[in-house]
Amino acid sequence: MLTALNNDLKPFEDLITKFSREELKPHVEVHDRYPFGDLDVDVIEAGFNKIYDLGFLGIMLPEKYTGIGQGISTLCMMLGHVAEVDASYSLIIFTSALSQEIILSAQADSIAERIYPKAKDAKEYLVAFPSFTDPGQSKTLPEASPSGKGYTLTGKLDYLVLGSFSKWAVIPARISSNRGYSFFLVNLNDRGVTKSEPIFSLGLHACPIIDISLNNVSARIIGEEGEGERYFETASKIMHAAAASINAGIIRGSLREAMDYTKEREQGGRPVINWSEVRMILANMAIKAKVAELCVTQTCRAIDENLKDWGMISIATALHVHDLACEVVTDGVQLLGGNGYMKDYGQEKRYRDARQVQALLGLAPLKKLVLIKEIVG
Secondary structure (H helix, E strand, O other), X not given: OHHHHOHHHHHHHHHHHHHHHHHHHHHHHHHOOOOOOOOOHHHHHHHHHHHHHOOHHHOOOOHHHOOOOOOHHHXXXXXXXXXXXXXXXXXXXXXXXXXXXHHHHOOOHHHHHHHOOOOOOHHHHOEEEOOOOOHHHOOOOOEEEEEOOEEEEEEEEEEXXXXXXXXXXXXXXXXXXXXXXXXXXXXXXXXXXXXXXXXXXXOOOOOOEEEEEEEEEEEEEEOOOOOHHHHHHHHHHHHHHHHHHHHHHHHHHHHHHHHHHHHHXXXXXXXXXXXXXXXXXXXXXXXXHHHHHHHHHHHHHHHHOOOOOHHHHHHHHHHHHHHHHHHHHHHHHHHOHHHHHOOOOOHHHHHHHHHHHOOOOOOHHHHHHHHHHHHHO
C-alpha cells in the first residue's frame, strides 16, 4: 500500500523484494536453529553488504553521512518486505536504524562522521543497540565516569542486539552526578568488553543477541549529559512505525502461507480452502492484513507531513498492529493443523517472531501507560 500511494518507492520495492527472495529466503530454515545450530555470519554479511552498497542501510541518514536521505515510508516499506521472508533480518535493519535516529536526535555530527563515512562494510556500518529496552525504564544500566576528554563505562548491559556482529554499539549509561542517563558510542572490540554466549530468544533467531560486561571501556558521549531520555523519546516515536511495519510484513507472510497451504491440502475430496469455515478464517486474516497496512501507511504519512500528535499516532499504530499480528499468526498456525506447529513450515516461526517484535522499544503494557499519560496530560 505504501508503494501504491508513492510511486517513487517502486524501484526500492523491486530491489528489496529481489534481495529478500534471492539472498535471505534460502537460509531462513537453517538460521532459525541458531544458537543451537550454525549461523552463517558470512552469508548474512555478504547479503547486507549488497544492500549496504545500494545505500539501503542508511535510508533515513542524510547524504553527508553516506545515507540516501529518504523518509520513514521507505524504511517501513523495506522492513515489511524483508519481514515477509524472515523478520530476523528486519530486526538487523531496525536496530541499526534506531541507533542512527538516536545519533541524529542528539545532533552528534562527530559521532556520525566517525562511523558512517569511514565504514568499509556492513559490519562497521550496522550499529548495535538494546532494541527491546526503553533505557529509562531499566533499573540497572552501566555507570559512566569522566576520563580525560572522554568517559569510561563499567557494568553490564543485557540483550544487546547485533552485539556479536557489529563493530560499534550505542550504549545507555548513567553518570553518577546526573539523574538521567546518557548515550555513549563504544567499540565492541575494546579489550574491556566481555561478550556472553548467544542468547536463545523466543523468535528472530537469525539476529544475534548477547549480553555484555564493560570494564573501564573507553566511550564517547552522544549529545549532552543526562539527555538520553529525550533522544530516545524522539527516535522511538519514529521507530514505532518501523516496528509496526515488521509485524505488518509478518501478517502478510502468514496469510500467504495459509492461502498456499489450504489450496493444496485436500480433505473430503476437495481443497480445504473450499470449506466455509476455512474461508472465514482466511477472510479475517486478510482484513487484518489490510488494516495493518493502512495503519502503517497513514502513520508514515502523518510523520512525513509532521501532523499534530504524530508521535502518539505512531505508538498507537504499533500497539494495534502488534495485537493484530498475534491474532493473525495464531490463525495461521490453526489453518495448517498439526503442521502449523512444525518447523518444516513457516507458521510456528511467525508465531514466535510476532510476539518478539511486540516487545521492541519496551514492553507493550508500559508503552500503553506512556500513551495514556500523554493523552491525559
